Amino acid sequence: MCHSLEQTLEGISGLALESAAAACGLDRADKALEWLEQGRCLVWSQLNALRTPLDDLRSHDEELADSIAETARQLETAGSSRAQIHASMPLSEKIPLEDEARAHLNLARKWDDLLRAARAIPGFEFFLMPSPCSLLMQHLPHSGPLIVININDRRCDALALRAGLDEPLHIPLPNFSVEKAGKYRTILDSQLRTHNLRTREVEVISSVDSELLARGIKSAPIGRRTEDPVHRVLRGLWEEVVKPILNALGFSSVGQATGEVPPRVWWCPTGPLSFLPLHAAGIYRGSNRESVFDYVVSSYTPTVTTITDRVKSCHSSDGKGSGLFLTSQPNAPGAFPIPGTTKEVRAIFNKAKESGVRTLKLEGDAMTVGECLQHMQDFSSIHLACHGSQNAAEPLQSRFLFHQGSLELGTILQSNLKNADLAFLSACQTSTGQEKLSDEAVHLTAGMLAAGYRRVLGTMWSIGDNSAQEVATTFYEYLLAHRNDSSATGFDGTHSAVALHYATQQLRLSLDNSEHSLLTWIPFVHFGL
Numbered sequence: 001m002c003h004s005l006e007q008t009l010e011g012i013s014g015l016a017l018e019s020a021a022a023a024c025g026l027d028r029a030d031k032a033l034e035w036l037e038q039g040r041c042l043v044w045s046q047l048n049a050l051r052t053p054l055d056d057l058r059s060h061d062e063e064l065a066d067s068i069a070e071t072a073r074q075l076e077t078a079g080s081s082r083a084q085i086h087a088s089m090p091l092s093e094k095i096p097l098e099d100e101a102r103a104h105l106n107l108a109r110k111w112d113d114l115l116r117a118a119r120a121i122p123g124f125e126f127f128l129m130p131s132p133c134s135l136l137m138q139h140l141p142h143s144g145p146l147i148v149i150n151i152n153d154r155r156c157d158a159l160a161l162r163a164g165l166d167e168p169l170h171i172p173l174p175n176f177s178v179e180k181a182g183k184y185r186t187i188l189d190s191q192l193r194t195h196n197l198r199t200r201e202v203e204v205i206s207s208v209d210s211e212l213l214a215r216g217i218k219s220a221p222i223g224r225r226t227e228d229p230v231h232r233v234l235r236g237l238w239e240e241v242v243k244p245i246l247n248a249l250g251f252s253s254v255g256q257a258t259g260e261v262p263p264r265v266w267w268c269p270t271g272p273l274s275f276l277p278l279h280a281a282g283i284y285r286g287s288n289r290e291s292v293f294d295y296v297v298s299s300y301t302p303t304v305t306t307i308t309d310r311v312k313s314c315h316s317s318d319g320k321g322s323g324l325f326l327t328s329q330p331n332a333p334g335a336f337p338i339p340g341t342t343k344e345v346r347a348i349f350n351k352a353k354e355s356g357v358r359t360l361k362l363e364g365d366a367m368t369v370g371e372c373l374q375h376m377q378d379f380s381s382i383h384l385a386c387h388g389s390q391n392a393a394e395p396l397q398s399r400f401l402f403h404q405g406s407l408e409l410g411t412i413l414q415s416n417l418k419n420a421d422l423a424f425l426s427a428c429q430t431s432t433g434q435e436k437l438s439d440e441a442v443h444l445t446a447g448m449l450a451a452g453y454r455r456v457l458g459t460m461w462s463i464g465d466n467s468a469q470e471v472a473t474t475f476y477e478y479l480l481a482h483r484n485d486s487s488a489t490g491f492d493g494t495h496s497a498v499a500l501h502y503a504t505q506q507l508r509l510s511l512d513n514s515e516h517s518l519l520t521w522i523p524f525v526h527f528g529l
Contacts, residue, residue, distance in 0.1 A: 014152075016040050017270055021152035029170040030133035033159050036148055037304055038130045040270065053127055055313075060121055068114050075107050131305065137166060139308040141529070144264030144296065146307055147245060149278075151178050151271035158245050161304065171248045176240040181272040184233045188276065191229050195519055197461045227285075228515035237281035238291065241273075246295050253294040261498055265296040266307055277460060280522040284513045293508075297501040299455075299526045302446045310454050310529040321419035322490030323358035324348075325379035327367055329386035332401035340465025341385035344426065347469065348383060348476050355480040358489040369405040373415055381422040381491050383472070388425065388444050398444050400425075409447040420452040422493030424475070425459070426468055445527050455496050455528035467507060467520050474503035497526045 016039025023032035058065040118127040126135055140146060140163040148159040148168070156176045159168035254262040267278045279298035282291020292298060301307050326349055328341035345361055352359040360375060376382055387401040396410030425444060445458035457475075478499040483492055504521050511517035 014271070017150055017152045018154075020150045021154045021157070024150065024155060024157040024170060024172070027170065029159055029168045032150065032157070032170075033133050033136060033148065033161070033168050033304070034130065036150060036159075036270065037136060040303065053124075057118055057121075057124060057127065060124070061118075064114065064117060068111075068118065071107060071111050071114060075104075075111060133167060136304050136308065137161060137168070139312040141264065141266070141307065141311055144266065145249060146266040146268060146301065146304060148268040148304065149173070149241065149245075149270060149273055151176075151181050151269070151273045153178050156241075158241075158248075160245070160249055169248070171245055173241060173244060175244070178271060180236065180240065181276065184236055185272045185275045187229045188233050191515065192461050192519070195516065197519060197523075228518075230515045230518050231284060231513075233276070234281055234291075234518070235283050237276060237278060238283060242278055242281040242292050246292075251295045253290065262294075262296050262501075264299065264497060266299050266301050268301050268304065277522050277525075279525060280518070284518065293501070293505060297497050299497045299528065301527060302449065306449055307529060321378060321380050322421075322492070323360070323379040324352050324381045324383065324491045325375040326359070326361045326383040327372060327385065327402075328363050329367075329384075329400075329402045330364060332387050332403055335387045335401055338385075338387065338465060340469055341426065344465075344469040344472050345383065345385050347473050351473070351476055351480060352491070355483070356489055357480070357491045359491070364403045367402065367404070369402060369407050369411075372402065372407055373411065376412070376420075377415060377417060379491075380419045381424075381493055383424040383426065385426040385468075385472075390443055395447060398447060400444075409444065409451070412448070412451045415451070417452040421454050421491075422456075422496055423448045423453040424457045424472065426457075426463075426472055445525070449528055453528065455493050455526065457496065457500060457524065457526055459523040460525055461519075461523045463523055464520060470507055471500075471503045471521075471524055474506050475499045478502050500524060500526045 016036050019035040019039070020032040023029070023035065054065050054069055057068070115128060118124050119129075121127075126132065140161055142163045146161040148161070150157050150159070156173040156178070158171040158173060160171060161168050251263070254260050269276070269278060279292060279300070282293065283289050284291065326345045328345040330339050330341045331337050342363060345363065349359060349361040358379075360379065362371070362375070384400055389399050389401060389406070391397040391399075396413065397408055399406040399408040425448065443458070445456045448456045475496075476499075479493070479495055482495045482499070484494070504524050507521045508517075511520060
């Protein structure tokens with residue numbers, strides 16, 4: 001029986017989390033980390049399993065790297081076409097299949113020989129092997145910890161990885177549970193549907209709602225003054241997950257008035273926690289107001305390796321291909337209009353031009369899919385203000401919708417994006433996974449990381465035109481004002497996490513603390529370095 005990728009991943013979902021929970025119960029944080037890293041995000045991990053190690057190997061032995069790549073391709077072809085030999089099969093059919101099986105066996109032996117040769121090279125001892133804890137603890141960012149949070153029926157734990165340490169710090173989370181995570185997920189999803197933030201359709205807009213045109217937003221019902229469900233979810237995440245972790249790591253509140261930039265934190269959630277906004281956890285009403293914003297600048301990562309690979313291959317963004325490419329696609333066929341994307345892109349383009357940045361802007365019909373792909377190769381950073389469509393069953397068919405067609409993730413992954421730095425996906429639900437595949441980061445944001453971008457900005461649910469414009473323009477204003485070399489024409493996304501933190505803070509401070517306001521600024525998220 002043939003199973004889809006979705007069915008296969010769903011079948012093994014939770015095994016890594018179960019194993020990690022058992023390891024945590026035995027105080028083996030090292031094993032918990034290894035098993036979580038091996039058993040999650042298989043879609044993108046398998047895509048990158050050859051590419052990144054081969055790029056590293058090629059700098060030492062190009063011929064060996066090419067042989068491994070070619071043998072891998074031949075094995076993939078042989079594996080997908082191989083038929084089974086049956087006892088009742090005529091001899092004339094058996095002989096070719098036996099020859100094919102013999103050739104497959106020879107390929108497998110050649111593969112083993114090539115791997116042995118690669119692993120004999122100093123520094124490549126673990127080439128194409130599951131990374132041990134000692135390797136995962138290398139090349140961690142120095143600007144803050146990476147926190148893996150395991151959610152399981154038997155227990156919940158955080159594993160904090162810090163540069164310079166040999167093993168993760170194990171932080172039990174006794175007040176949290178998989179049931180609570182599921183409950184919070186259900187509550188949030190219900191509220192998003194109530195506010196029309198899970199759909200792509202827009203009802204007739206009244207004058208009161210005009211500021212929230214498109215990208216799927218609708219104003220909240222008036223008159224509900226009891227504690228809102230979203231406030232309860234954010235409070236629960238703060239008191240049961242985020243605050244205990246920050247306390248264990250010794251973080252203290254950073255006063256906004258001082259202008260001091262908080263330290264970085266990378267969140268790597270699992271299970272149903274993957275759907276919840278850890279970056280917005282907090283208490284937003286009453287006398288004891290505090291939130292994650294007061295302590296850290298939050299980013300997300302699908303896996304530990306996603307970050308360590310980027311730290312290891314750190315490169316400058318001020319080279320020949322550095323620059324910013326922008327496109328707005330306000331009227332894609334079959335999708336509702338998002339007119340604010342045009343204003344958004346033009347405002348960013350003008351700011352980048354004024355700062356001397358090498359930049360290009362194409363709008364609507366003026367750009368073909370092929371041209372977009374070419375400009376993604378020519379410019380280190382991109383801003384896509386358009387609709388996005390996700391396909392959890394076939395992640396590589398997830399795509400961005402343009403006036404003249406759609407650009408699939410699979411096509412982007414096949415491109416040669418050597419200088420890819422920053423991707424800002426100002427589209428609908430670019431960072432929303434699928435519930436049955438919560439251990440898989442199956443969304444456009446993770447796909448763009450897999451394509452080679454070092455950092456990606458996305459949204460957890462549909463966003464309003466005005467808030468999208470405000471966050472985007474403030475984000476780029478901050479980024480352009482904090483360039484390492486303001487006289488250069490290059491564009492650098494190094495400070496993108498802090499820039500998004502600042503931009504969402506500005507939007508948050510301009511709003512009240514109603515449920516509707518929370519749902520306006522929370523969806524913006526940063527992934528990657």
